[in-house]
Amino acid sequence: MHIQHPKLTHLALLPMTQADIPQIMAIEVIAYPEPWTEGIFNDCLRVGYSCWSLKQTNTNSLLGYLIITIAANEMHILNICIDPKKQGMKLGTALLKQAIKLGEAMRITSCFLEVRPSNKAALYLYLNNNFKKVGVRKNYYPHGKGREDAIVMKRRFQQGEIKLIKLRS
Numbered sequence: 766m767h768i769q770h771p772k773l774t775h776l777a778l779l780p781m782t783q784a785d786i787p788q789i790m791a792i793e794v795i796a797y798p799e800p801w802t803e804g805i806f807n808d809c810l811r812v813g814y815s816c817w818s819l820k821q822t823n824t825n826s827l828l829g830y831l832i833i834t835i836a837a838n839e840m841h842i843l844n845i846c847i848d849p850k851k852q853g854m855k856l857g858t859a860l861l862k863q864a865i866k867l868g869e870a871m872r873i874t875s876c877f878l879e880v881r882p883s884n885k886a887a888l889y890l891y892l893n894n895n896f897k898k899v900g901v902r903k904n905y906y907p908h909g910k911g912r913e914d915a916i917v918m919k920r921r922f923q924q925g926e927i928k929l930i931k932l933r934s
């Protein structure tokens with residue numbers, strides 16, 4: 766899938782492969798305070814989650830990645846991440862918009878995700894893209910020696926809204 770971006774060219778969202786995992790891990794360990802392990806990424810590929818790599822195809826560099834699951838007509842974003850060297854360039858927005866497009870194309874009704882209250886960049890990214898806070902999961906994330914709550918956010922997709930309107934009329 767080609768990705769439109771105001772400044773960068775040759776951007777594409779491609780199915781993640783095992784060969785991408787070393788580049789993904791190099792980003793993951795600096796992007797998150799509690800990074801996933803290589804085993805978790807391998808498991809996501811093995812069980813068939815929807816796993817995507819954001820690449821600049823002319824240089825074959827990996828700029829970010831997206832992992833989603835789809836069940837019972839709902840999408841769940843498990844991991845969305847941009848290389849810290851490329852953050853603040855609207856790539857996270859492009860990746861999230863692509864996830865929303867995928868959901869709409871599959872006629873999914875809504876999307877859920879969890880985010881740390883301390884993760885201001887992610888929180889604003891989601892709020893700017895019509896995600897709403899719908900709950901809190903207590904002590905969800907490891908945080909140093911303790912735990913941190915997760916804010917649960919939800920966005921309804923276009924088709925979901927259309928379907929609901931049709932059902933009511």
Ligand SMILES: CC(C)(COP(=O)(O)OP(=O)(O)OC[C@H]1O[C@@H](n2cnc3c(N)ncnc32)[C@H](O)[C@@H]1OP(=O)(O)O)[C@@H](O)C(=O)NCCC(=O)NCCS
Nearest residue numbers: 796845846847852853854855856857858880886887889890
């Ligand atoms: C969250 C993340 C994906 C955002 O990607 P990004 O490419 O840096 O974000 P964008 O450039 O598209 O910015 C989108 C919005 O995020 C917010 N934002 C981005 N960086 C921010 C920062 N440092 N502080 C506060 N808000 C920030 C802004 O609201 C911005 O929109 P605006 O510029 O119109 O105000 C990226 O920071 C990241 O990969 N973080 C590490 C992994 C992570 O935490 N993932 C989310 C897990 S829930």
